Amino acid sequence: MAEWRSALKGQLSLGKVGTSDGSGVTISEVTSFxxxxxxxxxxxxxxxxxxxxxxxxxxxxxxxxxxxxxxxxxxxxxxxxxxxxxxxxxxxxxxxxxxxxxxxxxxxSSRTWLTLHGPKAADLLNHFLPLNLSDTAFPLGSVASTAIHHVGVTLWRDAQGISLLLPRSFAVFLWEQLTDSAAQYGYEVA
CATH class of the missing domain: 3.30.70 (Alpha-Beta Plaits)
Incomplete structure (x- = not known):
């Protein structure tokens, strides 16, 4: 198996960004999956x-x-x-x-895996996704295939939050879209 490399290398700066009252969203990349x-x-x-x-x-x-x-x-x-x-x-x-x-x-090797959690994670994703991500409409164990800016993504909710699988070739573009919008809530890259 080839050595795993992040499509987001150079994009991930660990720490908090945005509002000073805490992080509304924590975003992490899952590596070597x-x-x-x-x-x-x-x-x-x-x-x-x-x-x-x-x-x-x-x-x-x-x-x-x-x-x-x-x-x-x-x-x-x-x-x-x-x-x-x-x-x-x-x-x-x-x-x-x-x-x-x-x-x-x-x-x-074809996907980048991001996890989002925090009180504003669903709100952030709803800026981009035509889905109701409330706990009642998209409960634990739910999976959806949809698109962000015409790029197909797959997401699911588990006990840790909402996970996104992005096409590797669009990972940087989608990362920039997510983090630009997350700044209004305050976000942390963990």
Missing amino acids: SLLQIAAWPDCLQDVGGVAAVLADCDRVPSPGQAVQGTQATLMRVEPLKWWLISQHGHLEQLSLAGDKGAGLDLS
């Missing part, structure tokens, strides 16, 4: 979902728009026939599927 896409043919959905749940070591297969946290990884249903298996605890076991069942693809 593993992201595996698992796709199934329609008639093999249940079987392939079971294989994905075993890899994540979770108790169930998530339905579309949902994520389940396992002991090895988080399993997200990003599309009706696709899951993303993501882990920040090292490289995931390679998936072995017969071609007539589905396919696995390592996407680790």
Whole structure:
């Protein structure tokens, strides 16, 4: 596996920016993670979902728009026939599927992973996303594929806050957009 490098190198200045009364948003980049896409043919959905749940070591297969946290990884249903298996605890076991069942693809190097938390994290994201990110409309375990300035992103809510997976080639552009807007709330890069 190639050495992991941040797409945001040189952009991340640790510390607080903006208002003096504290940070409304804390933004962090998750480094050295593993992201595996698992796709199934329609008639093999249940079987392939079971294989994905075993890899994540979770108790169930998530339905579309949902994520389940396992002991090895988080399993997200990003599309009706696709899951993303993501882990920040090292490289995931390679998936072995017969071609007539589905396919696995390592996407680790194609995305930048940001986490946002704090009292203004959802407000900040709502400047860019056409989604209701309130706790009732987008509760823990929710997943959405959407766009920021015509750039496809995937986000999910877990106990730590809201995570964003950005295309690596647009990471600096989206970082600049997020941090420019976050300054009004005060933000911290951790």
